[in-house]
Amino acid sequence: MQLKTLITRNRSFRRFHPEPRPGRARLEAWVDLARLAASGGNLQPLRYWLVHTPEDCAAVFPHTRWAALLKGWRPAEHEVPTAYVLVLAAPGGATPQADAGIAMQTLLLAAAEEGFGGCMIGSIERAEIIKALGIPEGFELLYAVALGKPSENCLLEEARDGNIAYYRAADDRHHVPKLPLKSLILN
Ligand SMILES: Cc1cc2nc3c(=O)[nH]c(=O)nc-3n(C[C@H](O)[C@H](O)[C@H](O)COP(=O)(O)O)c2cc1C
Known part of the structure; x- marks a missing residue:
């Protein structure tokens, strides 16, 4: 796919089909590309937490906020994301926010190339997600990338x-x- 086509198709999708789910192997492949992206000082502070089971997706979803301009809207039960990649920062990075943006865009382009899609979510309840998934201490949760097969x-x-x-x-x-x-x- 040409880069222009890929970038144009790669929108923020907020409604998804229940199937097919991306699954852990695909998430790993997308993160494998994200990890090659630029990082300030090449310090590479980003870490990832893959959320792909229905149970873990259900644990994350209540702590995400959607499309502030569409007042009161959030995905209905049949259109919720079927995976998330959580982007965390270990201490000691030079430019973790910029690194995260580049990594998330890379990840979403990789997903788009395979007919999947998603949305960067900065409006999340960080402490609740960390607790719900048992993420170890010492990492800052920066973003969730919601993923799935777009239905919109x-x-x-x-x-x-x-x-x-x-x-x-x-x-x-x-x-x-x-x-x-x-x-x-x-x-
Ligand atoms: C850093 C960042 C954080 C975002 N956080 C949210 C969010 O919390 N919830 C949401 O629904 N969309 C979020 N978005 C998606 C934007 O609303 C979206 O990029 C914008 O509406 C433009 O749409 P497009 O991505 O299709 O060009 C975020 C985007 C970025 C870049």
């Missing part, structure tokens, strides 16, 4: 008059306005 259509569009609020249209498709190139390049 996401459409990119050019933002008009600076309006960047994503929305769901009457046809149930999720629209994502992006600022025009000309408004971004300053010189």
Whole structure:
């Protein structure tokens, strides 16, 4: 798949089919690519926790917050994620937040290439997730990447008059306005 196609297809998906589930082997393969990404000072502070069983997914989901602009909405029971990759930081990194962004994008592109998809979730109840899964002390939970087989259509569009609020249209498709190139390049 061409890079432009992959990047365009790689939207934030928040509704999923119950099957097929990504499964642990695929999560490992995606993290195997993420670990090759750039890291400040090459210090590589990121660690990962793979969530793939129905039980562990059910333990994480209540502690995730979804699409703040779609007031009161969250995935229904039949459309919840079927896996998560939790991104944690060990102490001593130089740029853990930037590293996490690059790693999550890499992971999501790998998922998109295989027909899966997901959403970076920064709005999570960290202490609750750590407790629910028994994650050992000494790591900072940065993000959850929710994953699965997307069941929704996401459409990119050019933002008009600076309006960047994503929305769901009457046809149930999720629209994502992006600022025009000309408004971004300053010189
Ligand atoms: C660092 C980061 C944190 C995010 N956290 C959340 C979140 O907590 N919940 C959510 O539903 N979406 C979250 N998103 C997804 C954004 O809302 C999404 O990227 C944006 O609406 C644009 O859609 P797109 O990814 O399809 O371009 C996050 C995205 C990023 C980059």
